[in-house]
Amino acid sequence: MSISPWWPGFSPVAHFKGLKLVIYFMARPKILFQCQSCGYSSPKWLGRCPDCAEWNSFTEEQKITGLKRQGTAEPVALPDITASHDTRISTGIKELDRTLGGGVVMGSVVLIGGDPGIGKSTLTLQSMKGLAKLGNLLYVSGEESPEQIKIRADRLNITSDNIILLPETSLEGIIDQARKVKPKIIVIDSIQTIFSLELPSAPGSVSQIRECATKLMFLAKKQGIPLFIIGHVTKDGAIAGPKVLEHIVDTVLYFEGDKGNPFRILRAVKNRFGSTNEIGVFEMMESGLQEVENPSQLFLSERPENVPGSVVTVSIEGTRPLLIEIQALVTASSFGVPRRTAIGVDYNRINLLVAVLDKRLGMQLGGMDIYVNVVGGLKIDEPAIDMGIIAAIASSFRNKVIATELFTFGEVGLSGELRAISQPDIRIGEAAKLGFKKGVVPVSNSSGADDFNIEITGAKNVEEAIEILLF
Ligand code: TYD
Ligand code: MG
Secondary structure: OEEOOOOOOOOOEEEEOOEEEEOOOOOOOEEEEEEOOOOOEEOOOOOEOOOOOOEOOEEEEEEOOOHHHHHHOOOOOOHHHHHHHOOEEOOOOHHHHHHHOOOEEOOOEEEEEEOOOOOHHHHHHHHHHHHHHHOOEEEEEOOOOHHHHHHHHHHOOOOOOOEEEEOOOEHHHHHHHHHHHOOOEEEEEOHHHOEOOOOOOOOOOHHHHHHHHHHHHHHHHHHOOOEEEEEEOOOOOOOOOHHHHOOOOOEEEEEEOOOOOOEEEEEEEEEOOOOOOOEEEEEEEOOEEEEOOOHHHHHHOOOOOOOOOEEEEEEEEOOEEEEEEEEEEEEEOOOOOOOEEEEOOOHHHHHHHHHHHHHHHOOOOOOEEEEEEEOOOOOOOOHHHHHHHHHHHHHHHHOOOOOOOEEEOOEEOOOOEEEOOOOHHHHHHHHHHOOOOEEEEEHHHHHHHOOOOOEEEEEOEHHHHHHHHOO
């Protein structure tokens, strides 16, 4: 028996003892379940995604059959574009340019993700002010009417003839218009509202998002123009998150911040054309997003004086040092199980550092509620701020103030040792620039300060550091 080769559009032909059997395949839709958070698919419904550990994120989708279509849903041949298209255009917003790695690369696809209402549309519209000098921009809005966008543009003082608004949600319609208008830039706001008529699933589902993003990406690559895709992030997994798109696009920027707080951080988590973890800092004002040129100063501007539980530490975000205030509150717990709350830092890290304080410094924190907060809505996951967290907790526990001109940084090990961290000179320099007089840092980091007018003390372990800080 032999089976003739398979190619798309033909059924295999099996030759069996001289008999010719043609096997026909029924085209029937295949059902599968897909995680709306990460795109993992399974033949059965699952309560928890084995890939991204999200709960309750599976919904039923129709499997896309046919070899051609399956090919398009995969990330393909993106890396090829760098060499020939490596020209950058400035958006006119320095913080955004920096996060992008020095401007927008022609033919690149940029995903801007973030919670609804955080300011994605505002940032994108503001960046169009600078980009409009390229020529026509097609701003596709599936969420807001042209009138709404016009009102926002007026508020942001944007008056360019080159910005063309398209209130459209069908992918086919968008591609048609893009062919007619021949824009120099396309913006999709948001990808969750766009759907292809060729797919049965609802807008916002994994297959729609992938299909639409991939088709739009092909269009952008072919014409060598930048494509901005805005995507909402949701915690409950009701609509597919931008995570699904991360591997399709070139650059992923996340816009972070608290709704109650005007500070916004734009963070590059993936960048084919620049370094990742670069951040841009903005403040949301009446007249749109304002760039914050000196974030350290801003984050420290409301620091209370002479209050226990507050300390300044230095983190490096991308290429830039950031002075941040860490606050801790330690109070006797009125319940059997003490509360531990961490805002802006990893919860498990807090537990670990509390255990170090307990064991190495004999602080009886077992019956205490502990709250730790990074001021300004920042999220920091750098171990360099360990010493800051420890100092803030110790200061609150002992009810002793850490002097305002002091700062500290360093990674804390399980035996209470203070470990060296990277780029101490940049951190110390930033503190010196903002008027700090003294720093307590790991011993092996203490030699980086020679060039600055600042007194640096090296500490071997947490105990030594606390002694100096809480003097
Ligand atoms: P928006 O860009 O619509 O958010 P997203 O696209 O991420 O959903 O921003 C909405 C919020 O920003 C809204 O709460 C109002 C606020 N905002 C200002 O404070 N100032 C402004 O100039 C603008 C345009 C919006
Ligand atoms: Mg929006």
